Amino acid sequence: MKRINRNFKVRNFHQAKWDEPIIFELSNKGERGILVPKAEEEIEKTVGDGLSALPENMKRKEAPNLPEISQPRVLRHYMRLSQETLGADVNIEIGQGTCTVKYSPKINEALARLPEMTELHPLQDESTVQGILEIMYKTDLYMREISGMDRFTFQPSGGSQAIMTMASIVRNYFREKGEEEQRDEIITTIYSHPSDAAAPAVKGYKIIYIHPDEEGYPDFEAFKEAVSERTAAFIVANPEDTGVYNPRVKEFTELVHKAGGLCCYDQANANGLLGITRAKEAGFDMCFFNLHKTFSTPHGCGGPAVGATGVTKALEKYLPAPLIDYDGEKYFLNYEVTNNPYSIGKVRLFNGVAPVVLKAYAWIMSMGAEGLYEVAKVAVLNNNYLFKKLMEIDCVDAPYIRGKQRVEQVRYSLEKLTKDTGITTGDIQRRMMDFGMHYWTSHHPYYVPEPATLEPTETPSKEDLDEYIETLKHIFKEAYESPEIIKTAPHRSVCHQIDESGMDDPEKWAITWRTYLKKYKE
Amino acid sequence: MAIKGFKNHPYIPNSVPEVQQEMLKEIGLNSLEELHAEVPEELKLKENMNLPKAFQSEYELRRHVEGLLKKNKSCNEYLNFLGAGCWQHYVPAICDEINSRGEFLTAYGGEAYNDFGRFQSLFEYQSLMAELVDMEVVNVPTMDWAQAAATAVRMASRIVDRKEVLVPRAMDPEKFLIMKNYCDPDITLIPVDYDKDTGLMDLEDLKNKLSSKTAAVYFENPSYLGFIEVNGQKISDMAHEVGALSVVGVDPSSLGVLEPPVRYGANIVCGDLQPLGIHMNYGGGQAGFIATMDEEKYVMEYPSRLFGIAPTIVEGEYGFGDVAYDRTSFGNHREHGKEYVGTQAALWGITAGVYLATMGPRGMEELGQNILQKSQYAINRLNSIKGVIGSRFNTVNFKEFVVDFNATGKTVKEINRELLAKGIFGGKDLSSEFPEMGQCALYCVTEIHTKTDIDRLITAIEEILHS
């Protein structure tokens, strides 16, 4: 028998397709998925059926219309759906730019699933949760060292909530200073994450956007026009989503401070900077890290997650309560630091998403300072290798700083390909699926024409990077020679092109199975 | 060289020096130090950060973390009666099996083609949850109940274009703080008093506080303090009379036996998914849901993603997509659909879906009944202890209830300390949150408690109080 040819340029891939019904279609009357413990006889003797205590108007009249399915069928259904999902564990995860999808070590997951973690109630006596408190406290210490900030909270359960937390701190800081009314503007840049504007807007701020200059750096002259006595804060990513690092960042933060404003660092793009440079030295008053990105905890289809938010000593009192502290003997929940009317109170129930913190802790402990530095160096090496190779392709471009390095990601432009062939970046995205790979365009609106944002992280090997590059090359060739195959893609993914035309139409959209049945009678 | 890297690290294939040299050469550089050329020297760290040395093997890491975790006393080891927003329920093994699958666990932002299973399972979650609450639209999960409630009242505020929200004073003070911060400075939350005997919302106070400024009345069922708000319909009616919406928070584990809020006038329903197959995780298992009917004015105000089912170009094939992706606000109100979305709690949504599919209608009903019986039994038994009142409020409870220790001569703190010594986590001490109640504690009894467990609690309290 011959071996598989390992010198392939592109992979002969086909995704699992199970053609699985919607779960309700699996229902068979009388089937049970699990048996629920019953009340013991004596309990029943004492209190009866329990139900009769309910007032009539509060009793459920019709049982919920949930499906009735045996356990093996439920399991098989979800196993099949899992196989139809392209998690980072099964693909070369380069294509989800800005998301920092890296290897999530299995050992960390295994540790987080131990009962000493999963079976903890958040209100247990402190003496019975010393282990998890120690882990959270130490992770705080490590975050401080990595950022230069003085105190972290793990309550924000995602990047956007972290930004909202920072904006809340900004508001309460100026409320205390009596400048809340006057300072109603927050400045950000167009290549920072859209939530850097959206979350502060929820907190009642006016937003001012800065565009880049020709080089792709936030335009300092425009920034000067924006900063004033109305400026509450500057919230920015650096590098931005273009992968361009703003070397003048300190001048920006100094200007804001001079005008009396605060500086918030969106560190969603921190992966290439670990152990290289920090929020503190760049002049920021606050920052946050996505533990589910930079610190390796799995994305879980979109959470649970943590946006660990750190502040300088001066801003500690505005943090949500409680903070996690250590008195030299024991770890405890500290309500004292934030016990003042200007603390933002709380942003998440209890004490944050502890298992995510645990996984980040385990990751840091498997890296150490040298490992984090290696992560940053290799993430940047991988990115610049990919950058170099892709820029050699005629139809690929990347606007801004020519001939200089990008940090951990690049926003490319396929404008030439589109002009030449009519194939858009969205078409490429669908075709990449036929090779088992993700490919992400950009947030809207597309400031870079026909954008593609790729972020390799430290996880892929050189062979992985080469395979991704070869796949893209193959598809670009198709664009010129047989564009039809791209336009009609995907062909080897789970399903074919989706007709989304009904998705904006209240008469046609179906957000649940029951509305589907109502709107589409056969 | 002041800074060192970690070569040949098992998680970093390209930490192999030879490969690095080859790649550096390819991009025209000589060493790793030449990377990060764009970062100015004065911003660069000059030496390695001060962090503990990395473990040299996975085994050492495991020993270390296991050692730390062993310092915890879990609710497997101790008998737990704490609830108050995070509840100990039985987690069917199938739930962990599914949410441990690497494909789900490590997926993120792919499309409905290659992340098909993620879209279908979340669409199914929305559909299953919709059946449980008897509504038509459910979102992809948000952070927790508090966030869901905060978002729900913001939605209501946009829909009716008003800025005041009435909330029960007997709600979780921490949830109140979260909602308050999220609504500040736009929307004002005004607490409505509760009846001292029943815990129910004081309808007189509600009437006085309702006005043409009221955007919504928010209340919960079962309430934070465990009692069932039997006046749901009245409260909804009163809200509707002034043109406000009725927003109801609900514990989904109750919905096998309790009437879903839409049947007593709720316009927006929210709550927490944690009871549905998700471990407590020290509070990390919370996830919020929001539900409404399928009307454009509601759908357009969701800041969350809503997955919809759609045809593909091949007949008889399901596809999925984002409903009303360019969601725009209705009418001319200034506060537009600008709440952010992002990473929230999707994996818990998938898990809750697995749970509901496994439990089925009978399972949910039995669960509800079982909880009712056991909590009633516990109240009954507590009442038998001299000086203890099993349930301070003379209303029916679900799962949780306020135990009154005022006549015992001991504080809840003292009692809980002694219970702890006996391996029992007593109910949450309410004395600082509700000082007017004196020495009361919020106890939680679910299907995981056996008669023996409850009897053990009773014996322990008796010993503490009377020996």
Add this chain to the structure above:
Amino acid sequence: MKKLGLIINPIAGMGGSVGLKGTDGVLDKALELGAIPRAPLRGKKALEELLDIKDEIEILTCSGDMGEHVALELGFNTRLVHIQTSDSTSNEDTQIAAKNMLNENVDLILFAGGDGTARDIYNAVADKAVVIGIPAGVKIHSPVYAQNPSKAGQLAKLYLTEKIDKIQEVEVLDIDEEAYRAGKVNTSLYGYLKIPFERKFVQNRKAGTPMSQEASQNLISLDIIDNMEDGVYYIVGPGTTTRPIMKNLDLPYTLLGVDVVLNKEIYAIDVTEKQLIDITENNKCKLIITPIGGQGYLFGRGNQQLSPKVLNAIGKENIIVAATKEKLSELKGNPFLVDTGDEKTDEMLSGYIKVITGYREKTIYKIKA
């Protein structure tokens, strides 16, 4: 049965094929140089996309090369609504045909041509019909044209089969061909046509929900209205971006002209330069203006009323620029342009300006003279 209007401007594109940068007024020269009609072929390419639904549509068209030939060749159910009288087609033929189609209540007009043709269609139907342009001319600046003939046909099919029902208004732009041939690009805005709005594949599944253009424009107008001061004359420039201001205030307006608002009431409509000079000389005024899509001209294109004299009287600090973020993104990083005809005024205007891009949301943007 759906009615589809089909108009092919058979001479469109002929100038370009022989290097003439447009065919307006130079057809004879083009023919002399040996230009071959290409519009009918492109029209045919678009129609091929509709063959699947041949039985569900009736094509209403014009005689000969203006549509009849290709429609019959592909076997469509065809009816003539206009017969050309002379050998060579004129602008009038296009306009008469379009008007006749309007009277027949066609569901959609598919037309092949260039910017000149789009102007003719606009003159005939304005906002009363839904149209799609098949790009066939030399100059294609108007977004009314699909990316290529096949895309035009596909879009028509989606619309006729009711797969899409949303409508979008897009600019009808044209450049002065004589000036263009002399190497100068002067684009003017002539009006707006309605085209079907296709929901593209959603490609951005990670961020918040972006808003539709209409919603963004509405929010911009609310921001401007909320900040209007009493006693100040608001001079409202042309375009769909500024239109919601007038609509939300419930005032009459001109889409292509300049209107003036005082104390949220209409003060003057479709004003001339002279009127503006009178108003701006003696009163505090603010000017609300939006750039031309894709090019970024703030002044000097399609709003000649806003002369250097008027602009100087208003002053840069009183200019309010409104543009959606999508509109800014279409400029691909290029600055706003001003070409008032007066260097000093252009200089006064250049630098940075705050652009209202949403409700309580601004963008600092560069202006270049």
